[in-house]
Amino acid sequence: MEKPPPLIFENSHDGGSIPALQMLVTDIFTWEMLYQISQFAIKVAFTNYSKVIINPKKANRDEAKASLMEQGPSYVVSFVHSMYVTARGMMHLYSLWEASNIDKLHIAAEGTYREAHLEVARTNILFVAYLFYDMIHILHQYPKLGGGDTMVHHMLFAFCSIINGTYGIMPFQFGWLISGELSTIFLNWRWFLLKSGRDSGSLIENVNSMFAASFFISRNVMYTAGIVHLYIFSMSELKSLLSPDVAGVPLSALGITCESMLLGWLLNLYWGAKILRKVARAARAGPKVAVNDTAAVTTKATKSGKKVRRSKRD
Numbered sequence: 001m002e003k004p005p006p007l008i009f010e011n012s013h014d015g016g017s018i019p020a021l022q023m024l025v026t027d028i029f030t031w032e033m034l035y036q037i038s039q040f041a042i043k044v045a046f047t048n049y050s051k052v053i054i055n056p057k058k059a060n061r062d063e064a065k066a067s068l069m070e071q072g073p074s075y076v077v078s079f080v081h082s083m084y085v086t087a088r089g090m091m092h093l094y095s096l097w098e099a100s101n102i103d104k105l106h107i108a109a110e111g112t113y114r115e116a117h118l119e120v121a122r123t124n125i126l127f128v129a130y131l132f133y134d135m136i137h138i139l140h141q142y143p144k145l146g147g148g149d150t151m152v153h154h155m156l157f158a159f160c161s162i163i164n165g166t167y168g169i170m171p172f173q174f175g176w177l178i179s180g181e182l183s184t185i186f187l188n189w190r191w192f193l194l195k196s197g198r199d200s201g202s203l204i205e206n207v208n209s210m211f212a213a214s215f216f217i218s219r220n221v222m223y224t225a226g227i228v229h230l231y232i233f234s235m236s237e238l239k240s241l242l243s244p245d246v247a248g249v250p251l252s253a254l255g256i257t258c259e260s261m262l263l264g265w266l267l268n269l270y271w272g273a274k275i276l277r278k279v280a281r282a283a284r285a286g287p288k289v290a291v292n293d294t295a296a297v298t299t300k301a302t303k304s305g306k307k308v309r310r311s312k313r314d
Contacts, residue, residue: 003244011107011168012121020125020165027129031077035137038076042069059197067195074137074145075188081130082184088123092175095119099172101237106247107168120171124161127178131158160257167249169241170257176226177261180268182218186211212275219268227265 009020045053046065054064095116096104107117131154138145138154164170190207198204230238241247241254 003248005248006166006168008162009121009125009165011109012118012125012165014118020121023122023125024129024132027126028133031081031130031133032136034080035073035077035133038073039069042072042076053196055197057197058199059195064195064197068192070141071144072192072195074134074141075191077130077133079185079188082181082188085123085127085130085178086182086185088119088126089175089177089179089181092116092120092123092171093179096172096175101234102240102246104172105170105234105237105241107171117168117171120174121165121168123178124165124174128158128161128165131161156260160260163249163253163257167241167247167253169247169249169254173226173230173261176222177264179222180218183211183215186214209279212279215268215275216272220272223265223268227261230261 007017009024010017013020013023046069050061050065053068054061096113099113099116103111103113103117107121108114134145135151135154138150161174164174186207190204190211193199193204193207238254238258241249242251
């Protein structure tokens with residue numbers, strides 16, 4: 001008798017699908033609560049410290065206030081999300097580093113790495129919850145927080161994460177993918193500096209440099225190493241995920257996941273090359289150009305592995 005397909009997120013929790021979905025709903029409300037708290041905090045900050053927050057020499061106070069009040073809470077939540085999932089991603093890489101290739105690719109019902117696998121599944125649910133929360137706000141403020149490309153990215157990555165959480169696959173790969181959020185920390189920081197009129201000086205230069213370095217390390221070097229490990233050193237284990245005796249994931253679902261990872265890798269290499277060229281050109285031209293050139297590239301940088309419409313947000 002053929003084994004029935006698992007329920008949604010069934011392999012993401014010891015209790016099965018229902019407790020996992022309860023976590024998902026709770027996480028969505030948690031992100032929204034953080035948004036509301038951030039919105040309130042920004043209002044209070046402007047009421048008491050508006051002259052400190054905004055540089056009057058560089059920014060129009062009314063325009064800066066409007067942008068920070070309307071879009072600022074989303075960037076605060078993104079900032080918190082990127083820091084938290086990056087830390088957890090690093091933890092997942094560490095906990096599964098010595099695991100066999102099959103344990104890196106499959107969340108088994110029991111075994112040495114069961115606890116580490118469930119921690120990955122927990123982060124995955126947290127990530128999907130963030131994508132759902134963010135899509136709601138993107139639609140509500142459309143297109144200020146992103147356009148159609150952002151929505152497509154969110155839906156595609158949510159679909160892949162649901163596949164992985166449902167069939168219990170690719171825990172180690174999720175670790176190096178989610179660690180790419182490291183660069184988003186500095187991208188969000190840069191947005192607040194620009195909106196508050198701090199578009200020049202050593203601070204923005206340092207943030208731009210940290211963004212470029214973190215992007216290169218996490219989205220180029222680490223991502224490339226992960227792709228090489230997956231497709232060269234783990235191909236037989238990857239194919240075994242199709243077997244009902246392992247994960248039983250449908251070929252179409254596994255194909256979409258793998259193709260999305262390859263597409264993300266190619267896009268990150270493309271954006272990384274542009275960033276490095278801009279940084280090299282700016283280093284020869286001087287610090288002022290360095291700020292402007294790196295800023296130009298970050299308008300096409302990624303958030304959660306996607307292309308962000310920073311021209312809209314900025």
